[in-house]
Amino acid sequence: MAISTDFSVAIAGAGLSGLCLAQYLMRAGIDVHVYERDPGPFIRQQGYRIILDRYGLEALRESLPRPLYRLALATGDEPGGHLRFTDSRLRDAFTITFKDEPHATRQVDRLTLRSILMSGLHGRIHYGKAAVGVDHGGPAGLRLRFADGGAVTASVVVGADGVGSALRAQLTPDAEPENTPMAGVYGRSPLRRDGRSVIPEALRTSGVLAIADEVGRAFFFTSMWFGERPREAFARLAPGSYAPTGDDYVMWGLLLRQEEVPVSVRGNLLAMRDLAARMSADFHPVVRRLVDTAELDATVLNLFATGRRPRQWAVPRATMMGDAVHVMPPFGAHGGNTALRDAALLGHRLVEARASGTPVEEAIAAYQDEMVPYAFRAVDTAAGLMRRLTGGAAAPHWVLTRVLPRLHRVTVPEA
Ligand SMILES: Cc1cc2nc3c(=O)[nH]c(=O)nc-3n(C[C@H](O)[C@H](O)[C@H](O)COP(=O)(O)OP(=O)(O)OC[C@H]3O[C@@H](n4cnc5c(N)ncnc54)[C@H](O)[C@@H]3O)c2cc1C
Structure with a gap:
């Protein structure tokens, strides 16, 4: 596809949304470049697995060349599966079953997905470029400025720089996210030990949210089984792109109140994992084993926040996507x-x-008018779920942790 250079798009942030937009525009022959703060593509943990729903899958299908979309499905987990809500001893309260259809919901490895989203963007992703602001750059353009003093000119600038967006204060000055009382310490543990799965067969295809008796404490875990090994699938569908090793793993998260995470622990991997071990001591032995066998360098702390509806978009021809504008708790x-x-x-x-x-201004305004309602519906849903599952409302918590689990059989023996 020939790239037309009279119209160009500069994207700040090579995360999920920034890369996906770059893929979409590349396919349409639009001159697009992505500027990423990290010094390289796989510098730090960017999460573990991600559940794609029909919106995420549809977006990938529309944006990616066909072989790359097939690659996302091929390396993903099997379609279907369950989300179980249990008490801390893994006794079922209730279960949600996902549709067993290939394009309805899929769990994929995030590193693999990022690698897929980067495929074919060679020379268009620029690392070590921390965006700091946007200026007018002449009659039909904007200047995106970087912390290193450099700048680029483009017809349109898109802030896709995630929850800590450096561009948000300028582009949507009234939309700084609000803190919540909750946080998560996340980790990853090998799925197999001595050749055997550490997850009991009954939970093989389930994500589990185990809610503790203590209000505001819960533990989530789910297994990531690669459908096809990334090395083989990439060789077939995206030769030359970086293929992660693709060892199956369990992703877990201890949910707790932010006030329970001392400042001294934040950023200290060992201290965070120890905190997770202490706080999960009363959970089922399967949970405790996951924390004990976690890979230390995959430990991450996330302080949950909720985005605020932007009332004004301050810079024409500049807009934002993703967590930069509508961060939400991971519920x-x-x-x-x-x-x-x-x-x-x-x-x-x-x-x-x-x-x-x-006019491009109209196109951007139409995007914003459509995006804000659906995105903030999702923010409200996620915040509402967080309150119901971990909040202080005594009755729902009592029903979840005391009543429902006693009505069901024991899912996972404790031996
Ligand atoms: C543990 C966990 C589990 C989750 N699970 C799910 C799930 O199952 N399903 C789901 O839909 N969502 C899930 N989420 C949420 C999801 O990860 C985010 O909503 C998503 O990554 C947001 O994408 P994004 O493109 O907005 O930002 P990101 O993917 O965060 O990307 C932002 C990028 O911008 C870069 N950047 C930052 N500042 C600058 C700057 N100044 N200049 C240039 N670049 C910059 C960052 O380095 C990063 O690469 C989960 C989140 C967490 C924490």
């Missing part, structure tokens, strides 16, 4: 899916405007 698995949905929608609006001659 319901909407954050990444909404970010991908934004990317496909914005890509669609920009490409359509180029084809029809619609």
Whole structure:
């Protein structure tokens, strides 16, 4: 596809939404470049697995060349599965069953997904480029400025720089996210020990949210089984792209109140894992073993926040996507899916405007008018779920942890 250079897009942030938009625009022949703060592509942990829902999958299908979309499905987990809500001893309260359809919900490894999203963008992702602001850059352009003193000019600038967005204060000055009382210490543990799965067969295809008797404490875990080994699938569908090793693993998260995470622990991997071990001591032995066998360098602390609806978009021809504008607590698995949905929608609006001659400002305003309602519905849903599952409302908590588990059989023997 020939790239037209009279119209260009600069994206700050090579996360899920930034890369997805770059893929969409590349396919349409639009000159796009992505500027990423990290010094390289796989420098730090960017999460473990991610559940894609129909919005996320549809966005990928619309944005990626066909072989790359097939690669995402091939390396993902089997479709279907369950989300079980249990008490701390893994006794079932209730279960949600996901549709067993390939394009409905899929669990994929996040590193693998990022690698897929980077495929074919060679020379268009620029690392070590921390965006700091946007200026007017002449009659039809903006300047995206970087912390290193450099700048680039583009027709459109997109802030996809995640929860800590450096561009947000300028582009949507009234939309600084709000802190919540909750946090998560996340980890990853090998799925097999001595050749055997550490997850009991009864939970093989389940994510589990185990809710403790103590209000505001819960433990989540889920296994990531690669459908096809990334090395083989990449060799077939995206030769030359980086293929992660793809060892199956268990991703887990201890949910607790932010006030329970001392400042001295934050950023200290060992101290965070010790905190998770202490706080999960009363859970089922399966849970405790997961924390004990966690890979230390995969430990991450996340302080949950909720985005605020932007009332004004201050810089025409500049906009934002994903967590930069609508961060949400990780309940319901909407954050990444909404970010991908934004990317496909914005890509669609920009490409359509180029084809029809619609002013680009109108295309961006149409994107924003459509994105804000669905994204903030997702924010409200995620925040509501967090309150119901971990909040102080005594009755629902009592029903979840005391009543329902006693009505069900024991799922996982404690031996
Ligand atoms: C533990 C956990 C589990 C989750 N599970 C799910 C799930 O199952 N399903 C789901 O839908 N969502 C999930 N989410 C949420 C999801 O990960 C995020 O919503 C999603 O990554 C947001 O994508 P994004 O493109 O907005 O930002 P990110 O993917 O965070 O990317 C932002 C990028 O911008 C870069 N950057 C930051 N500052 C700058 C700067 N100044 N200049 C240039 N670059 C910059 C960052 O380095 C990063 O690469 C989960 C989140 C967590 C923490």
